[in-house]
Amino acid sequence: MSDPAVPRRPTLDLRSLTPARVALGRSGASVPTRALLDFTLDHARARDAVHAVFDTPRLVADLRALGLIVTEARSQAVDRRDYLRRPDLGxxxxxxxxxxxxxxASELCQLAVVIGDGLSAAAVHAHAVALVSHLLPLLAEGDDVAIGHVVVASGARVALGDEIGAILGARMVVTLIGERPGLSAPDSLGAYLTFAPKPGRTDAERNCVSNVHKAGLSHDEAAFKIAWLVREGLAREATGVALKDESGDPPARIGTIRPE
Structure with a gap:
């Protein structure tokens, strides 16, 4: 028996709390036309994000404008169809x-950054350069952590960063990659941090900062968490389950504007 003192909240309230498709209503035995059209549009955007062409020239140019030395690389996946059917090649x-x-390759490389298309080149185009630009000054604070190498990788899966980091002799690799598009966020970027990268590392050995997009983590918030994890990971010589994200919230900064 329900407690009469506890007010019931209408289901429609949930729509203000989540982007999930709840309380859509119905038209006969189906959903309303507007809800169906919205779903179809979001589904099309997700498919487009998966198949979008990776604009490596623009990305390389924008990263070099930040003063970074950038190298291009690609996986063994020869095309997008190959990439989607054979995750191992990526x-x-x-x-x-x-x-x-x-x-x-360098004997002294604290940090390598790999930027890969992943499952959403749209996410990389929208957020990667802005996130790196926010990250650079945070890494330069205190005990300066220099980005020794930046690699733009086509046809990339997360683990491609392990092989790249190992070849470059990096103590840590940060892989920025397009996440699998969802119906509410086709352009979500993820960051994966791995200490002592080498082929064969598992997901338990890396940290992830995910959901970098307009309705998720801002570039400021994501850069703050990544910078904290980089410093702590290098200091403790560990990432993954051995490194818990205790960065907290980024400090308020005068004049800081949340990216649109």
Whole structure:
């Protein structure tokens, strides 16, 4: 028996709390036309994000404008169809990229950043450069953590960063990659941090900062968490289950504007 002292909240209230499709109503035995059209549009946007062409020239140019040295690489997936059908190929560099990166290897590299298309090139186009621009000054604070290498990788899965980091001799790799599009966010970016990267690392050995998009984490918030995890990961020589995100909320900064 329900407690009469507890007021009942109408189901429609849930729509103000979540982007999930709840309380859509109905028209006969089906959903209203507006709800159906909204679903169809969001589904189309998600499909477009998966198949969007990765604009590596623009990305490389924008990153170089930040003063970074950028190298291009690609996985063994020869095209998008190959990438979607063979996830294993997206975790391995092609022979040309291995040779190219080996020429850029360094004995002293604290941090390498890999930017891969993943399952949403749209997310990378929308957020990667802005996130890196917010991250750079945070890494430069206190004990300066320098980004030794930036690699733009096509046909990339998360684990491709492990092989790239190992070849470059990086102590840690941060992989920024397009996440699987959802019906509420086709352009969500994720960041995966791995200490002592090498092929064969598991997801339990990396940290993830996800949902970087307009309705999720802002570039400021994501950069703050990533910078904290980078510093702590390097200091403790561990990431993943051995490193809990205790960064808290970023400090308020005068003049800081949340990106639109």
């Amino acid at each position: 975790r391995q560099l092609d022979a040309g990229s291995v040779e190219l990166l080996a020429r850029h």
